[in-house]
Amino acid sequence: MSVVDISAHTHEHNFLGHDHRRNERRVWLVIALTASMMAIEITAGTVYGSMALVADGWHMSTHAGAMLITALTYLYARRHTGDRSFTFGTGKLGDLGGFASAIVLALIALLIGWESLLRLANPVEISFGQAIAVAVVGLAVNLVCAWLLRDDHSHHHGHGQHHAHDHARDNNLRAAYLHVLADALTSILAIVALLAGRSYGWLWADPAMGVVGAVVIARWSWGLIRESGAVLLDRTPADEDxxxxxxxxxxxxxxxxxxxxxxxxxxxxxxxxxxxxxxxxxxxxxxxxxxxxxxxxxxxxxxxxxxxxxx
Structure with a gap:
């Protein structure tokens, strides 16, 4: 009886993204930056009696927590890439992480919108100088984090793979990027509103910008939910043929x-x-x-x- 050699016909099911390890390292670095800034703001706010600092610190903690989902998803997918119990590998875990992060982002949008509506109904006094300083520092940190999380995957492809970038979108990285972008957006809107409030006495400008930011963040969240959910349900995206x-x-x-x-x-x-x-x-x-x-x-x-x- 002859023995059939199947070694030449077997293969690994490693379907992780091209930049999986690089993206994982960058997300951990962003979490470290965000958590450090969060700790500094909460500590300084408590010591100096600044509610603006404390509030922004706890706001950053929600995004750090959401990005932890991204980092742990990368870690789990990488460590189990050779686990044969995952029939088609662990490549889609990133989309599961992206979907979970998008839900968190939607909840953050709801909280920002609700708090802004309450502030519109019951305006509070604002320490403009202090609040602007906090928003500027927060924006600077977020811009650095956004640069770290940029998706430059297309730079790694050679000739003949002109449309691979769209097909290779990492929804896990995109989720972390949107959390940072959402924080940056709230900082920008806050700076504009606070400058207007300090110059013209418009206390309503700050919560009004909060509502605008909540709507934009909710729209980003819905886009990510729709895209990552489609991958989880094995749907071929409409832009792919x-x-x-x-x-x-x-x-x-x-x-x-x-x-x-x-x-x-x-x-x-x-x-x-x-x-x-x-x-x-x-x-x-x-x-x-x-x-x-x-x-x-x-x-x-x-x-x-x-x-x-x-x-």
Whole structure:
């Protein structure tokens, strides 16, 4: 009895993003910066009796906590990338982390909006100079964090992969970036409102800007929920035409696709199950070779059936 060697046909299911480790390190660094700024503001606010400092410190803590979801997701996905119990690897854990972070971002938007509406109904006295200083420092920290979390994935692709950047979007990193961006937006709006309040006595400007910020943050959150949720439900995004590319590469007069499933298994990685009907069937490896130019396809399963003769 002969022994079949399958080693040449086996492969790992490592579908993590191209910059997974780099992104993980950057998120931990941003958490450290945010947590340090949070501790300084809460401590200084308590010592000097500044509620503006204390409030901003606790506000930053919510974003640090949300970004912790991102960091732990990166860590878990990396440590379990070789775990065969995850049928298609751990690449989609980033989308799960992004979805969870988007929910937190939506809750933050609701809290900011609610507090702003309460302030509109019951204006309070504001220490403008102190509040502006806090907002400027917070904005500076957030701009540094936003620079660290920028997605420059497209710089790593060579010629022939012109559309890979859109397919390789890391929703986990995007979630952390949106949290930082939301904090920066609130700081910018606060600075504008506080300057107007100090110059013209408009106490309503600060809570009004809070409402505007809440609406914008809620919109960002909904976009992330929709996009990461679509990946979790194995939906092919509308801006991707992988099914069309697959059909164009495989179908001929004798080979037709009867059933096709395409879904994302990680940033920049897609899987496909292709059921073919052919009047002149070839080996599955032949059809896989036709798909080689489609760089986003990382896992392909092909089944071939002979077409029934038509009289």
């Amino acid at each position: 992988l099914p069309g590319e697959i059909r164009a590469a495989i179908e001929t007069d004798t080979d037709r696709i009867a059933d096709l499933h395409v879904w994302q298994v990680g940033p920049g990685h897609h899987a496909a199950i292709i059921s073919l009907v052919s009047s002149a069937p070839k080996e599955p490896s032949e059809y896989k070779m036709r798909l080689t130019p489609i760089h986003e396809l990382s896992h392909i399963t092909v089944e071939v059936e002979r077409a029934n003769a038509v009289s």
